[in-house]
Amino acid sequence: MAERTEPIFFLPDRSVQAAAHSRMADFSDPDCGPLPPDDPAAARFMDCPYKAKGSRVWHERGQLADIEFEHWRSFLPQDDEGVVPLNRQTAMELALLHSRDYQTQVEGVYLQALPVSLQRFQFDAQWTGGAGLAFLQRGGHTAGSTRTLSLTDGLGVSKRFATGGQLLADFSNAMTWEYNGGVSSAASVLSFQFLQPLMRRAFREVQLEPLTQAERNLLYSVRDFARFRRTFFVSTVGTNGYLGLLAVAQAIRNEEANLESLRRNLEEHIALYETNQASQFQVDQVYQEYAQGRLSLMRAQATYNTELDRYKLQLGLPSTLHVKLNSEELKQFELNDPRLEKLTDRNDATRIGLLQFSEDELPSMSELRPFYAECEAMLDLIPELTSEVKSELETWTARLKADTERTSGDPDDEASVERQRELELAERLTKVISEILAEFPADVEQLETARTAIDADKPLLAWEALNLLCGDQLRERLDSLFVVQTQVRVYLIQTKPVEISEDTAIWLAENNRLDLKNQQGRVVDAYRRTEVAADLLEADLDLVLGADLGTDPGRINPLRFDSSASTLRAGLQFDGPLNRMAERNDYRASQIEYQRARRNYMAARDSILFDVRKILRNLNLNRFSFEISRQQLITAARQVEQAQIDLRNAEQSDSNLTRNLLQALQSLLQARNSLIASWVSYETSRMQLHQALGILQVDDSGSWINDGQTFDNFLDINDAPLGFERELDPGLDGDASGDEEVPVL
Known part of the structure; x- marks a missing residue:
């Protein structure tokens, strides 16, 4: 394998056996180890096959308690609770260590190397030797009987040459002792024989073909393994792996957030119903949606647990192993500060508590003071949360301005227009933040009014002031902060851009895809086999020397x-080609196989270019889908805010307003799920593009080491780790001329 490792890919140096801390490790003797546990029904036929008694040797070697050893569990990266945390890095490390598919691929390369060692051995000097001892008695104990002891031994060597010649040398010796007559004899022969084909099966193109094919097959196998490592990374980390799990985990978070919103609305509708401000139908509407939200959450949790078990099996681990997904990458999809959400819950609870009273049943001073204290505590948090949102907004605005300055070009360009729209949105959000800060003194004044009323023992005035503060003013500020922070954090989610032209991508794939190189080599293999098949049509003419x-x-x-x-011998042996029907058929078949190999190469090349073009399209679609998901989420957040405002300002119960709110919450949930799904699809498409171009490089631990590098690095002769061999076609890149040398990866 080391002889065939190319600069275009990296292969770890490892043994064909599984690592000692792998689940697949076997600590028993590989030659005469103990017997593994057997199926009881099948064991009967080993102990007594048909009417024969089975061998005892199997049980004399000992008995294993189980086929699998349990040592590997102590090497797992577990926390104090015995749970294995999973992130991209640990997932790849566990997969490389425990995946049965990966181990099978490693063994496949090793098995492909065995024929190479055999074919190389065929051209080495091969020694043979042996000895024999025999006693012979004739006639029993009669007078004419004889008894002899014979000793024979021999030593030989053979050598095969690339031209088809074969040299044999042998030394044999025989010694005999006859006991009756005391006669002894000894004879030795030193023989040499050389055979050289002159026509059929002669010369290098025929004799070296098995060795040549074995060497090339090993190269193909090594390349296939290198490509498998890249595919293995994408399948382990991409949509069907770690990132897919992240999407399901985020969907659970989204369902939980939606369920929490429905719970708050249900409690609020119940409180409004008790004060005749909402109808029973409106309460039923919210309750049905809340029940459906609980069911959706249970389904999402079941889906996550099933997918997590499937992923454990994909890594080669048992589904019963306790693992926990590292949610660090999901923090960017936390679109609102948890403190803001808790503050919203507190405000809703305070408002619902105040709704339990009315002008006819006013609360006492002792009942109002806790509400006042809670409003005061919540009001103290508003400036801090507002400043945090403002800081995030400033970070996003600075990034927008930097991107605009760095990529300033055609103002009518789609990207420039989109950045301008985002800048305008940032300005509007800045005004909203300013309004929240400007209205804060009014909130403080309203709280002061409530305090003054409490001190003056005026429960109606205090209750109305607190109800206005919680039900309108604070709730409006929190809703505004919620929407602003959602929009800002949505745009703070970053995706790594991919800038590559289709022509450059095609050129990279043609010069880096290992499977295409293998397919090209197989065309030459088929071409050589036609010559070998044609050689068998010739006559046999051999030179024999001895x-x-x-x-x-x-x-x-x-x-x-x-x-x-x-004795000396020399001669020629000739066998005319009078019967070559089978060889004729093989020759015609080899010609057809060559044409098939040519077509297979063309089909492989077309398929690769098709995949590259398709992935580029999907990449653009996924990037655009992600941007659309941002807009949809922002729109859904605004709809929720507007629906809450409409419902809050309604003078009488209106089931349409409740339905609008529930539909807005459902749209927000779908937009959140769409955002994480499109992000995962885009990230997976980036991996698939690098894989399709043949430039995705993984290190010894299976990690992607050239993520984030521009494609120019693979075209720069000073940076590229590979050799360069030809010029780029003039029409391949608009900036390349026919005389300009472009490196080939």
Whole structure:
């Protein structure tokens, strides 16, 4: 494998056996290890196959308690509670360590290397040797009986040459002792034989073909493994892996947030119903939606648990293992500060508490003071939260201005128009923040009115002031902060841009895709096989040379060679091609296979270019879909705010307003789910594009190490880690001329 590792990809140096801390590790002796546990029904046929008694050797080696060893659990990156936290890095590390598919791929490369060692061995000097001892008695104990002891031994060597010649050398010795007559004999022969085909099966193109094909097959296997590592990364981290789990986890958060909103609205509608400000039908509307929200949350949780179990199996881990998804990457999808959400809950609870009273049933001073204290505490948090939202807004505005200055160009360009729209939105949101800060003194004044009324023992005035403060003023400020922060944080979510032309992408794929290189090599393999098949149509004409050097038969000396006992041979052997029907068919078949290989290469190239073009389209669609999801979420947040305002300002109960609010909440939930789904799709498309271009590089731990690099790095001869061999076609890139050298990856 080391001989075939190319600069275009990286392969870790590892043994074919699973690591000692892997789930697949086997600590038993690989040669004569203990017997693994057997199926009881099948074990009967090993102990007694048919009428024969089974061998005892299997049980004498010992018995394993289980097929799987449990040592690997102690090496898991568990926390204090025994839970394995999962992020991109740990997911890849666990997959490389425990994935059965990955281990099978490693073994496949190793198995492909075994034929290479055999074919190389065929051209090495091969030694043979042996000895034999035999005792022979004739006639029993009669007078004419004989008893002899014979000792034979031999040593030989053979050498195969690339031209088809084969040299054999053998030394054999025989010694005999006869006990009756005391006669002894010894004879040795040193033989040489050389065979050289002159026509059929002769010369390098035929004799080296098995070795050549084995060497090339190993190269193909190494490349396939390198490409598998890239595909393995995308499948482990992409939509069908870690990022897909993130999307499901975020969907649960969205369902929880939606359910919380429905709960608050249900409690508010119940309170309004008790004061005759809402109808029973409106309460039923909200309750049905709340019940449906609980069901949706349960479904999302069940889906998440199922997908998490499936992902554990994908990593090679049992589904019963306790793992926890690291939600760090989901923080950017936390569109509102949890403190703001808690403050909204507190304000709603305070307002619902105040709605329990009326002008006819006013609260006592002791009942009003806790409401006043809660309003005072909530009011103290408004400036802090407003400042935080303002800071986030300033961060987003600064980024917009920097992007505008960096990419200033055609003002009518779509990207420029979009940035201008975002700048205008930022300005509007800045005005909203300013209005919230400007209206804060009025809130303080309203709170002071309530305090003065309480001190003056005027419950009606205090109750009305607190009810106005919680029901209108604070709620309006919190709703405005909620919408502003949602819009700001939506735009703070960043995606890594991908800027590459279709021509450049196609050029990169043609020069970097390992599977296309393999397919191109197989065309040449098929071409060579036609020549080998054609060689078998020829006649057999072999040159045969031989020599036997024997010892002097008159002396008992196994090393005394004598010319009288030696022979020399030389000759030609010819076999005419009178019957070559089978070879003719093989030759015609090899020609057809060559044409098929050519078509397969063209089909592979077309398929790769098709994939590249499709991924580029999907990438653009996913990026645009993500931007649309931003707008939809912002619109949905505004609809929720407006629906709440309409419902709050209604002078009489109106089920249409309740329905509008519920529909707005459902639209907000769908927009949140669409946002995370489009982000995951875009991130996966980025990985798939690098994979399709053949430039996705993963390190020893399986991590993507060239994420974020521009594609220019793969075209710069000073930065690219690869060699460059030809010029780019003039028509491939609009900026490239026919005389300009462009590096090839």
